[in-house]
Amino acid sequence: MRLVRSEHTAGWAFILPAVVLIVAFGLVPIVWALLLSFQSSDFVSPPKWVGLANYQALRHDPDFRAAIVRTLEYTAIFVPVVVLGGLGVAVLLNAKVRFISIYRTAFFVPVACSTVATAIIFNWLLEPTFGLVNWVLGWFSLGPYGFFQDPNQALFSVVLMTSWGWIGFNAIIYLAALQGIPGELLEAAEIDGASRFVTFWRVVWPLLGPATLLLVVWSSINALQVFDEIYVSTRGGPLQATTVVVYYLYEQAFRFFAAGYGAAIAYVLFVAILLLTLLQLWIGRRRVHYTS
Amino acid sequence: MSEHTVQVPVAEAGVEGVWRRFVPSPRHALLLPLALVMLTPLAWMLMTSIQTPDEAMHFPPVLPSGIHWQNYTDALHAAPFGRFFFNTALVTGACVLGNLLLCSLAGYAFARLRFFGRDVVFVVILATLMVPFQVVMIPTFIIMKDLGLIDSLGALIVPNLVTPFGIFLMRQFFRTLPIDLEEAARIDGCSRLGTLFRVVLPLSGPALATLAVITFLYSWNDFLWPLIVIQSDSHMTLQLGLSTFQGAHATNWTLLMAGNVMAVLPMLLAFLLAQRQFVNSIAAVGVKG
Numbered sequence: 364m365r366l367v368r369s370e371h372t373a374g375w376a377f378i379l380p381a382v383v384l385i386v387a388f389g390l391v392p393i394v395w396a397l398l399l400s401f402q403s404s405d406f407v408s409p410p411k412w413v414g415l416a417n418y419q420a421l422r423h424d425p426d427f428r429a430a431i432v433r434t435l436e437y438t439a440i441f442v443p444v445v446v447l448g449g450l451g452v453a454v455l456l457n458a459k460v461r462f463i464s465i466y467r468t469a470f471f472v473p474v475a476c477s478t479v480a481t482a483i484i485f486n487w488l489l490e491p492t493f494g495l496v497n498w499v500l501g502w503f504s505l506g507p508y509g510f511f512q513d514p515n516q517a518l519f520s521v522v523l524m525t526s527w528g529w530i531g532f533n534a535i536i537y538l539a540a541l542q543g544i545p546g547e548l549l550e551a552a553e554i555d556g557a558s559r560f561v562t563f564w565r566v567v568w569p570l571l572g573p574a575t576l577l578l579v580v581w582s583s584i585n586a587l588q589v590f591d592e593i594y595v596s597t598r599g600g601p602l603q604a605t606t607v608v609v610y611y612l613y614e615q616a617f618r619f620f621a622a623g624y625g626a627a628i629a630y631v632l633f634v635a636i637l638l639l640t641l642l643q644l645w646i647g648r649r650r651v652h653y654t655s
Numbered sequence: 656m657s658e659h660t661v662q663v664p665v666a667e668a669g670v671e672g673v674w675r676r677f678v679p680s681p682r683h684a685l686l687l688p689l690a691l692v693m694l695t696p697l698a699w700m701l702m703t704s705i706q707t708p709d710e711a712m713h714f715p716p717v718l719p720s721g722i723h724w725q726n727y728t729d730a731l732h733a734a735p736f737g738r739f740f741f742n743t744a745l746v747t748g749a750c751v752l753g754n755l756l757l758c759s760l761a762g763y764a765f766a767r768l769r770f771f772g773r774d775v776v777f778v779v780i781l782a783t784l785m786v787p788f789q790v791v792m793i794p795t796f797i798i799m800k801d802l803g804l805i806d807s808l809g810a811l812i813v814p815n816l817v818t819p820f821g822i823f824l825m826r827q828f829f830r831t832l833p834i835d836l837e838e839a840a841r842i843d844g845c846s847r848l849g850t851l852f853r854v855v856l857p858l859s860g861p862a863l864a865t866l867a868v869i870t871f872l873y874s875w876n877d878f879l880w881p882l883i884v885i886q887s888d889s890h891m892t893l894q895l896g897l898s899t900f901q902g903a904h905a906t907n908w909t910l911l912m913a914g915n916v917m918a919v920l921p922m923l924l925a926f927l928l929a930q931r932q933f934v935n936s937i938a939a940v941g942v943k944g
Contacts, residue, residue, distance in 0.1 A: 374770025
């Protein structure tokens with residue numbers, strides 16, 4: 364009995380510092396944000412209860428609707444690019460050829476580059492008049508393009524910029540998964556006379572299922588929350604062409620000090636992320652086979 | 656069985672080994688140009704950072720005629736990069752240490768001790784993992800305001816001293832360790848805290864390294880939270896300082912690239928020196944998370 368009680372005390376003593384911090388900066392803010400989303404608040408004067416008014420206003424807010432559409436567009440392009448790009452790079456890197464460690468470094472090093480630094484570099488690379496990319500495209504008689512300064516190209520330019528860092532990240536995870544595939548399986552396929560393409564499609568790709576599911580979920584969550592690169596490169600412009608949901612939320616809450624409205628946007632985003640993740644996991648469960 | 660496993664690899668290694676020595680693998684035809692494309696942004700940043708403004712604003716682009724160090728001294732005069740670096744190192748160091756200690760303690764308790772409410776508390780902590788940061792940031796900002804921590808490094812450190820993910824990571828790792836050693840230590844009269852610090856943690860190098868790397872990357876590169884709570888130059892982190900610097904010198908590309916190089920260099924060097932550790936940590940999180 365004494366022993367058991369001491370385990371209660373020890374257990375709680377061990378988790379107490381973590382629990383206090385997680386309650387204070389996790390649980391309390393989660394509940395508070397929900398309450399805040401039913402209030403009108405400017406951070407200074409006492410908040411006023413407004414019921415569902417914030418959510419109703421959101422429903423009729425054309426800027427918010429446009430931000431949702433843009434975020435979904437961005438996600439729909441970004442996720443396939445970085446998942447398939449990561450897969451392609453990982454397949455190329457999964458070989459014992461000369462200089463392979465140098466190649467790996469080249470593909471992985473953007474992961475160490477912060478979002479802010481990435482955005483500043485791409486601002487320069489995609490500069491319409493003096494930028495490197497327009498110069499190179501000029502060799503092929505393409506362009507010059509406006510990139511971040513053209514409302515029709517800005518969102519695609521953002522994808523180009525964010526993919527640079529994320530392809531390497533996804534390639535790391537795919538490469539680890541590829542190296543976890545037992546060599547006997549590949550040899551067996553080769554002995555059975557399967558072509559490289561068939562081996563990849565019938566043996567490798569199914570075995571990569573868990574990694575693919577993870578990366579699709581993870582990349583989608585990241586895409587729906589994209590902010591840093593957009594803040595630094597375009598500030599949501601031009602003509603709001605890159606005002607995604609989190610950028611809109613930031614503006615509402617911290618530029619126009621509409622804390623309650625911001626909290627409502629945050630909760631809509633939360634529910635959207637949750638639903639999309641559950642949907643992806645549900646589809647994944649039926650398609651992905653876990654071997655171990 | 657032995658016939659296949661012996662013959663096939665030997666034959667393959669023989670033929671391909673000889674072939675490979677003389678003819679480069681066709682893979683290089685894809686790998687080399689792609690790798691160059693991936694490296695171009697960083698190379699271009701370095702190049703512009705040592706050009707004169709006239710060289711940078713030349714179209715078509717030209718190579719630098721020499722190393723124009725003045726961009727770097729100008730950047731250092733325009734913004735306190737040393738201060739930004741110091742602040743970032745302090746915040747990141749505190750967050751890494753806090754996570755290593757607090758996540759180990761909590762993770763160990765969740766993995767090994769039986770106490771009242773354990774499973775409920777653990778599930779609630781895991782549930783907070785699903786909530787995006789944007790949900791908590793507005794109330795956390797208000798909490799920081801009430802605590803008087805706005806525009807201080809404390810606002811960057813305190814909420815990030817522990818992460819639900821870190822607790823989960825450490826718990827999962829501790830559960831894979833054989834329990835015999837811990838029981839032996841307990842029988843020899845070692846306290847629970849002693850068992851954790853003298854027996855369990857010395858065996859937990861890989862998990863601690865993963866947690867340290869992930870926290871380091873996250874903390875060093877964090878932008879949105881510092882953007883909200885920090886206002887004065889003297890409390891800015893590298894990322895926030897860099898963004899402010901960019902806002903002030905929007906088209907002064909040589910100056911911007913020099914500042915960017917200084918801001919990226921520490922992390923790039925850390926990555927190049929400890930690449931294996933970085934890559935393994937990201938892969939480990941990917942595989943387990």
